[in-house]
Amino acid sequence: MNGRRILIVVAAVALLILVLPMTVAGEEETTNITIGVNEYVVLNNDIYIEVRDVGTVGISYAEVWFRSSQDAVGTTKNLYRGDVPAIYISGTGLKIEVTLDYIFSNAASFGITSSKALYVTDRKAGKVETEPVTVPKLIIKRTIDPNEAEIGQTVKVTLTIKNTGNGTATDITLAEGTIAKTYKDGCPSTIDDIAAGATERIEYDLKIGDDVQPGTREMPASVLNYKGETGVSDSTESQSSVLEIIAGEVLLPELTISTDPIDYVVTCGDEVPMVVTITNVGNATSEKVYVKGDLPHGVRLKGGELEPIYESIKPDKSEEYEVTLVANEEGEHVVEMNVMWADEEATAVFEFRAEKSGLEKYYVYIIAAIPILLILLWIIKRRREYSY
Amino acid sequence: MLNILVLGLGQCGNRILDAMNREAFGRGGTFAKYYTRQKFPASVKTIAINTxxxxxxxxxxxxxxxxxxxxxxxxxxxNRTIGKRVFEENKEIIMSEIDKRGTFDLIFIITSAAGGSGSSFAPLLIRELKETYTNAPVVCITVLPFREEGSIFLQNAAFCLKDVIDEKPTGVLLVDNQYLKKYAGDIKSAYDKINNTTARRLLFLIEALNSEMLMVTDLGDLKTVMNGGIGIGTMGFYEASKDSTIKSAILGSFKPSGLLFPTNVYKEGARAMLIIKGDKKYLDLDLITKTIEELSTEIGQVFKGVLVQRGRPRVLSLFTLNSVPELEKLYATAAEAIRFEKERRDRSRNQLDSAFSHIEDLEPIY
Incomplete structure (x- = not known):
């Protein structure tokens, strides 16, 4: 049906061209001319334009032979649709710029532009049974929803394929990009034919494997290979996609231990209170929590239980206890406290400095002074014995 | 071990007693008293008594x-009169203090005859001690003054010595400052030397009486010696030189230079005691015995004690005398001084009375 209409239109146009010479405006005016294969038109009794072949190889083209009265050999050019205009200058200096507008099965329609008015002064036209060339053109778009997912989660991948061409796309195969250690469920490798102007929507599930490493992953483009009705193959591809894989929430207890000194500097023999706080900062209850304390040499436990055992500590809950230490020796003392749960362990250190008391500092001198004092007392005693 | 009491009366007695205590420290020097005790050769108790x-x-x-x-x-x-009164007033205190020291086998009283406290206390104390400690010999070491010290001291010495002898102590040993001062330059040195010499000889005697000797003399011998003659005696001392014999050492102790009171031992001596100390190699007992026998023919009974001790021979001789000519001189000088003093006092009194006579019939007009 369409073919007949086109033939009528083409015949009518050809008739008008023959009967009514076309006057082209003097300044850069464009004349549209359809020329059948192996036919020609003569412009201004000077330029011959003959179409030798039309076809489609991915893109429509027409092989055109330009010659003129003073250029018998002329030049043959392949004009491509959408390409820049082909320029031809006749032997008399007439310059034309020709673009390929459209091709038919055995004809091509051109737009001819010149600074001079163009007239079709002659034409060789046979019976042109032109059939329009149908070419499918697929556009594919891919979306991932959501594009941020945890390990083990399944996301929905949507492929939207639109045929923007004028022919039906057939033999469509889909080569879908893959992210390592993800698994597609329902992703087709072939797709039914898509008519011109039609849109196909394909959805499939993409499951993120448990052993995948979290992070930003790029999913390569989806590639479509297809053919047109003419059997010409073509392909298209989507943009690559990005999927943010995040680690899934794991329920684990996480304990921290901290110690609070009341006074950093103490005197030897004084009591040193140490407050130990164990907090579960994880998201699961910790069972059987053991606390171990390592007292350094010169420090002893005076009060409290240094190494308690807790049956459980719930998330965001703390256990706190206080012990009393006594340092017998001066110097820096470091008490290491460990909390152990499951196979985990956390450590905190409790540091304080013990100094000798004022009296102890002078023990050496006092000890040294004692015999001197005794001697002195003895001398005084003896002196008093002999003093009257 | 003998229990011996040594009493130092008055300033002079105190100082000789102090010298004995110092000698008892040995060679420790000034600071010995801060780290050691006196080492008396016997159980010696000392008391210094003074007003x-x-x-x-x-x-x-x-x-x-x-x-x-x-x-x-x-x-x-x-003033001996006051001194005697003070003693009587404090007699119980003094005797009580002595009594605290226990009982005694021998008592020495050291005093100056010239001073106030010692010279007045000594006779009375002898009396009290004899009554209280009936079995203990009481020997009084009496120090005579320099003759030029003044009439009061001479008077005191004369009366004190008489009072002492009147109380009949076991014996009186005289030490004459006048005689001994020639051995030192100044007065202080003389006093120190006299004090030290007297102290050493007393300690020498005490040690001998308390020791086991090669040839024995003892407290009984001392009493016998002190009872000889008029009960007044003195001591001599001699330390032999390296090459001298024991005989020369014994005879050396009889020399006037070694005596504490000037006398002719050979002429005046009644009884004697010789105490010889020294290394055994010097102690020729035959010679000692022979020498003493010779001396006995001149002096009378001579007791001897020989003590083996390191060092060269040292001899202490202790005598009692039959007569004491030097005392006669002392008493004569004292009497003259008393008379002179009395005459001068009378003259002064008369002069004063004459002065007072000028106002005898007058009354104060104010």
Whole structure:
């Protein structure tokens, strides 16, 4: 049906061209001319334009032979649709710029532009049974929803394929990009034919494997290979996609231990209170929590239980206890406290400095002074014995 | 072990007693008293007795508890009359303090005959001691003054010595400052030398009496010697030189230069005691015996004691005398001084009375 209409239109146009010479405006005016294969038109009794072949190889083209009265050999050019205009200058200096507008099965329609008015002064036209060339053109778009997912989660991948061409796309195969250690469920490798102007929507599930490493992953483009009705193959591809894989929430207890000194500097023999706080900062209850304390040499436990055992500590809950230490020796003392749960362990250190008391500092001198004092007392005693 | 009491009376007695205490420290020097005790050769108790507290304070090597102050102002001012009264008033205190020291086998009283406290206390104390300690010989070492010290001291010495002898102590050993001062230059040195010499000889005697000797003499012999003659005696001493014999050492102790009181031992001696100490190699017993036999023909009974001790021979001789010519001189000088003093006092009195006579019939007009 369409073919007949086109033939009528083409015949009518050809008739008008023959009967009514076309006057082209003097300044850069464009004349549209359809020329059948192996036919020609003569412009201004000077330029011959003959179409030798039309076809489609991915893109429509027409092989055109330009010659003129003073250029018998002329030049043959392949004009491509959408390409820049082909320029031809006749032997008399007439310059034309020709673009390929459209091709038919055995004809091509051109737009001819010149600074001079163009007239079709002659034409060789046979019976042109032109059939329009149908070419499918697929556009594919891919979306991932959501594009941020945890390990083990399944996301929905949507492929939207639109045929923007004028022919039906057939033999469509889909080569879908893959992210390592993800698994597609329902992703087709072939797709039914898509008519011109039609849109196909394909959805499939993409499951993120448990052993995948979290992070930003790029999913390569989806590639479509297809053919047109003419059997010409073509392909298209989507943009690559990005999927943010995040680690899934794991329920684990996480304990921290901290110690609070009341006074950093103490005197030897004084009591040193140490407050130990164990907090579960994880998201699961910790069972059987053991606390171990390592007292350094010169420090002893005076009060409290240094190494308690807790049956459980719930998330965001703390256990706190206080012990009393006594340092017998001066110097820096470091008490290491460990909390152990499951196979985990956390450590905190409790540091304080013990100094000798004022009296102890002078023990050496006092000890040294004692015999001197005794001697002195003895001398005084003896002196008093002999003093009257 | 003998229990011996040594009493130092008055300033002179105190100082000789202090010298004994110092000698008892041995060779420790000034600081010996701060780290050691006196090492007397016997159980010796010492008491320094005085009415003048400053004299007691001046002692250095006598323990405070061995110093007894008999309170009377600051001394009796060389006044024996007052001294006697003070003694009588404090007799119980003095005897009580002595009694605290226990019982005694021998008592020495050291005093100056010239001073106030010592010269007045000594005779009375002899009496009390004889009554209290009936079995203990009481020997009084009496120090005679320099003759030029003044009439009061001479008077005191004369009367004191008489009083002492009247109380019949076991014996009186004289030490004459006048005689001994020639051995030192100045007065202080002379006093020190006299004090030290006297102290050493007493300690020498005490050690001998308390020791086991090669040839024995003892307290009984001492009493016998002290009972000889008129009960007055003195001591001599001699330390032999390297090459001298024991005989020369014995005879050396009889020389006037070694005596504490000037006398002719050979002529005046009644009884004697010789105490010889020294290394055994020097102690020729035959020679000692022979020498003493020779001396006995001149002096009378001579007791001997020989003590083996390191060092060269040292001989202490202790005598009692039949007569004491030097005392006659002393008493004559004292009597003259008393008379002179009395005459001068009478003259002064008369002069004063004459002066007073000018106002005899007058009355004060104010």
């Amino acid at each position: 003048a507290i400053n004299d007691l304070k001046g002692l250095v090597d006598t323990r405070a508890r061995d110093r007894l102050h008999v309170p009377h102002l600051h001394g009796v001012g060389a």
